[in-house]
Amino acid sequence: MAPANFPIPTGSLLALGVLLFCIGLYGALTKRNLIIVLVSIELMLNAANINLVTFSRLGVAPSLSGQVFSLFTITVAAAEIAVGLALLIAVFRLRRTSEVQDLNVHKW
Amino acid sequence: MANLDMLHQPYWSTMGPMIVVAVAGFVVMILEFVFRRGDRRWLAALSALGVLVALVVAFANWGTGHQGLLQNTVMLDSFSSVFSVLILISAFLVLLLTLDYRGRERLPAEHTYLILFGVVGALAMATATDLVTLYVGLELLSVASYVLVAVRKRSIRSVEGGIKYLLMGAIGSAVLLYGMSFIYGLAGTTNVLQLSTQGAVMLSGYPAITVIGFLFMLIGMGFKLSLVPFHMWTPDVYDGAPTAISSFLATLSKVAAFGMLLRLLVFIFNQSTGPLFYWAGIIAAITMIVGNFAALPQRNMKRLLGFSSVAQAGYTLVPFALFGSSQMNQWPGLFDSISFYLFAYTFMTIGAFAILHIVERAKQSVESDALVGLYRQSPWLAVALSVFVLSLAGMPLTAGFLGKFYIFADTVHMHALWLGIVLFATSVVSFYYYIGWLRKVFQPLPTGAAEWAVAEVAAAAGAPVGPGQGPARSEAGVAGSAADGGSGGSLAVSPVMHVLIALCVIGTLALGIVPAILLHPLGTLQWFY
């Protein structure tokens, strides 16, 4: 399926994506510091980007739209993380903390 | 040159609502920078006007067949018409609700154009037929919502709600995007219309990856729709956000997410992928059960509405789960039932939030005990709240019942009676907590707790005369002034709120008593082409 002149097999690239996604998900669910959590989410998004770019070159039916998609994704992710950091600063101002477990004003 | 031809396409009619709302958003944003002082609620009124114009355009587009443009990345069809109208109606109602924020509890004026941009994103989710456009629309709505939840940056509840929503929403969209990337990889196109012919091919060629793609997309949307087990942010966020924003998240954002869910999964996986939708059925059942049971012990009304909206998402997911096991010619019924339920849900939920907002301001509390004595204080509000609550619980002659009945009929038709039974069994559970509200509403105030009456006298006399209230009621005499903390407040309701609540009551009752006004237009629509 992959073009003969491309040195890296498709499976390896997808495996990289899976690894990044899993690391990101693990980090997002377990890490205590908000910044690390945001970084982990960024990893998950980048896993998707690697997938998109891989498929746009090595997919079943390669096309350019995967790369276009990943450009949009990068932009959107930047916006999302920017808002995330702004909220983090707002929390830090009010609570002097950036730990996840300190976000506990909402009780059951 | 195909690209030049695009310029001659009739954007105005097709993307009209989106363009109008976007223009309104920019105008309001600029005006907000120009007029920095004074009461800027007229900006919200202007936004509501813009939404109303967009609504007119959307109505003009209703049932005009189908038309794709920008190389079929945006589609004007029955599906987009119904969801656009629904989104714009809820946007209008939410903007009316924000008009009532004033005095101390005033929202920063940024919220108006953030809402408008969120609406643009929601409209994109309803009309787009390309994975890229859908994703961008979703993110536009989501990012606007994160900020809106945290719009009161001095309130720790609000900011914490915002950051929780952001983390959960970002994880959800990452999962969604990851699922999308697999679907793109298998089909080589991001266009939903082209994908729609390939669902079966993908499933037979690469079953594992297709299933992963489907489930990841379902889970990603599940975060947005607050389906169990991805729902835990919902009560916290609804509780933390200002009530108007909570109603925005509960209605508009969910409607748009449902539109996107249908567009993505039904349009792509429409053939011989029945077993995949079975998972959606299981998620729907779990969502209905957990949502309703988790609501039982809640005393905070906003959290309760949060769990209730989880349960309502479960009800709406039931017809979605039936897509897999039904024939193409049965789909219009499923689309109709989902649309009808979402219309009903919009009216009753926004109405309930509006009354909650009034009570919250008067009593400085969202505990359900704040409802005690509402009937004595204002029979009209009490009756309106009863209508909304009965509709949410699913009593006949209200929109909520008919929506549930329609969904139940779907389940019998598609031989999935177990889902219908779960639906009605869990709505009996929901009786309990909704009726708990009604009990409080009609309970007389306990003797000695006549704060409301006192405050009302104070407001009527135009002078701060409450016992132990001190001289400093800065805004006393202004009808409907924000209450000073702790001493109770008046239940004065502004005309805008009367209009809003009346609209919601009319919507809820009209859809319940003469459902033909909506069922007939829905029935004449061509859902497919």
Add this chain to the structure above:
Amino acid sequence: MSLAFWVVTAPLIAALLILLLPKVRFTAAKVLALLGGLVSLVLVLAAWIGFPGTPSLFADASSVTWFSLPAFWQSTSLTVNLAFGFDGLSLPLAALTAFVVCLAVFGARGRAEEAGDGLDPRVAHPRSYFFWISMAAAGILGVFSALDIFTFFVALEVTLFSSFFLIQLFGKRGSNRAATKFLIYRGFATVAMLVALVGIAYGAAGYFGSASPTAITFSIPQLLGTVSHASAAQFPAYYRGALFLVLLLAVFIEEAFVPFHTWLPTTHAYADTPTNMLIGGLLTKTGAYVLLRFGVGMLPDQVHRYGTLIAVFGVINILYGAFAAWAQKNWRTLVAFGSISHMGIVLLGIASMTAAGLQGAMFMIISSGLLTALLFYLTGAIESRTQTLDMAQLGGLSKRMPMLSGFLLVAALGSLGLPLTSGFISEIQAFIGGFDRFPALSFVGVVGLILSAVYLLYAIQKTTFGPLRTAVDGGPGFAAGGGRDGSLDATPPEYLPTVLMTLFVLLIGIYPNLLGHLFGLSVQGLLGIGG
């Protein structure tokens, strides 16, 4: 629009008028509600006179398309109609409803003076009070005359929440919990009923069977014709049984059968007199009606199959109701448990699936409706004088209120089934049917009849005769409730409902053919005899 349609809408129009007209006072609202009830009553009687007298035919039927769920099944739509009409079973029930509603409204009055807990809500909010009474009346009439499953269900839910509001807003202090209990129990029952009825409609159209499905209808007359004849391939017995059991569960809760009965005594203890008349006299009869209409009418094979189960429940109810009533210290809960005992007899009659048994069950529904309403009216009148219905505090009523006690005695005698009262004709027929099929069970059930004589006469003896007690003589309510001339007996306006209801109790007992003719037709239709 047929008579049946206007029978249902008359109270509805009255309710809307009360709601919409500004500044309606207590008397004006009462007159409007009464007018609505009277118009219904007159129209029902007109329908009765013009009733054609053929079995299993719905007279005065009218049907308007309400809405249709579009493009549903292979491009046919599911049409829901607003349909009303009468047959031999529903006509007497509708007449009873209109009659009791008129008397309940006529008997409705509020305490003018302020008591310890503030102004009487009935006086403070007369519009809302009579609005909900009229809504409840329209709902009950709708339940009995609906010819479409959806219409039926909507009417049932209207009764549900209008009664809820009547208990909640106008009940005694602390009625909150009772109202919630009422709503939860009956809400569950109505949902179960909806599932069962919609299931039956779909089953009749063949959705559960192996044959290819036909067009679905919610029309009750059509379903009555098709469901019982549906072949096994079309409507498998497994589904019929399951749906029937769901229906039975719903009926048991609606009727307050043991062990689902706990909502009834609390409701009666907290509701005011007109509400009690509506709930005790009419609303608890809807369950029996459902069992006759949908159980016997549509799934007779299942009634046969589960006959023993139903009969056992019936006997348990007869005995439990009687024993529990015996143990009561309060007249009102005594009446409530007595009506549970009555409904046990209805179950026994239905379970027998014989002409006599079914006819007895129908008679019992009417008779129990009249007697329960009468007893609630009388006890309400007594309570307004004595401020209590606790038997320990009552005594020697006959000295102070001879007429009221006299009527109380007649009602009690009717309730225990004395010959020449409506209770007798009902019980004898139900038990004839019962002995036919379940001799042993019926024998046990007859013990319940003896018990009912014991508890009723015991209560009468304790309260109307014997020495005067403080509550009756010089108690707190003495001055407040006393008539102009110091007498505590019934006032002229109070005579009217009492006399009318007693008259009908006796009339049905003496000349049962008044109803027997109609019920006979209906039984013929149900059992497939004649017609």
